[in-house]
Amino acid sequence: MDQDIISELRRRGYRITTARRAVVSSLVGATGHLTADQVAHTVKATNPDVDTSTVYRTLGLFEDLGIVEHAHLGHGPAVYHLGKTHQHLVCEVCGAVIDVPVEALDVLALELRERYGFQIRPGHFALTGRCDQHAVSE
Amino acid sequence: MDQDIISELRRRGYRITTARRAVVSSLVGATGHLTADQVAHTVKATNPDVDTSTVYRTLGLFEDLGIVEHAHLGHGPAVYHLGKTHQHLVCEVCGAVIDVPVEALDVLALELRERYGFQIRPGHFALTGRCDQHAVSE
DNA sequence: GTAAGTGCAAATGATTTGCAGATGT
DNA sequence: ACATCTGCAAATCATTTGCACTTAC
Numbered sequence: 001m002d003q004d005i006i007s008e009l010r011r012r013g014y015r016i017t018t019a020r021r022a023v024v025s026s027l028v029g030a031t032g033h034l035t036a037d038q039v040a041h042t043v044k045a046t047n048p049d050v051d052t053s054t055v056y057r058t059l060g061l062f063e064d065l066g067i068v069e070h071a072h073l074g075h076g077p078a079v080y081h082l083g084k085t086h087q088h089l090v091c092e093v094c095g096a097v098i099d100v101p102v103e104a105l106d107v108l109a110l111e112l113r114e115r116y117g118f119q120i121r122p123g124h125f126a127l128t129g130r131c132d133q134h135a136v137s138e
Numbered sequence: 139m140d141q142d143i144i145s146e147l148r149r150r151g152y153r154i155t156t157a158r159r160a161v162v163s164s165l166v167g168a169t170g171h172l173t174a175d176q177v178a179h180t181v182k183a184t185n186p187d188v189d190t191s192t193v194y195r196t197l198g199l200f201e202d203l204g205i206v207e208h209a210h211l212g213h214g215p216a217v218y219h220l221g222k223t224h225q226h227l228v229c230e231v232c233g234a235v236i237d238v239p240v241e242a243l244d245v246l247a248l249e250l251r252e253r254y255g256f257q258i259r260p261g262h263f264a265l266t267g268r269c270d271q272h273a274v275s276e
Numbered sequence: 277g278t279a280a281g282t283g284c285a286a287a288t289g290a291t292t293t294g295c296a297g298a299t300g301t
Numbered sequence: 302a303c304a305t306c307t308g309c310a311a312a313t314c315a316t317t318t319g320c321a322c323t324t325a326c
Contacts, residue, residue, distance in 0.1 A: 117270035125263035132255035
């Protein structure tokens, strides 16, 4: 799985460096979403001399190549993830994150399309609200 | 309209200061969404000695009191607005902002509620995508 | 060998905070 | 009078950038 990405990079003419390998491992080894800083920490565990700015540049490159995506879950730093786009639901009380397939927004997308001529591209910003445990019973 | 807010503040025991008056005027006089910095600029036009940090504090207070809300339209600074909550649609090509009533998300809210036990509270983050002019015809 | 990639340090942009002084009530 | 507000300067947090040096190819 690491290898797929490495090959992809090579195939596209990008150089395979220690930093890039380490970022790939960090992303592949993680379940879920990581901030750039968390990626940097994981990376530094094995490669202490990789700089955080390089991690940012690497994540930026991977994003341009469609290998990773970033999303905003709240007021803090952005989070990065591999794999296909999904919509994040974030509980404003406990911070719990639920990943839902973008298809869950299909009906909404259609409605906004028809009514406002607007095509949404879900996933970039979370939908905030309250999880089951912290629901407000009106 | 300025006066409603001023009275509200007074009624709740907050002090009426030059800075607060000026922030209220700025918000009332503007159509749409302003960044804290834009509010600060408007304020400084008549009251040059009001500091930007005071504008932030004032907006923060107004938000706590339910007088204003802030939303995130993209990677830049947050925007503040008076009035009732609405959902922002932001074109990722031209930055155009469309305001839609939160009721447009009712169907989605219901679905997410049933399927994931999650209650969304729309409006805090924009939905990004493409406006009519910049639609991708797949 | 050479361009692409990197570390480092410094810059940026948005927002927050500590504190001593000013001001609304 | 006295607590609340404010200006100012400095701190913070996430992210970006300039530049000289390294390294993958």
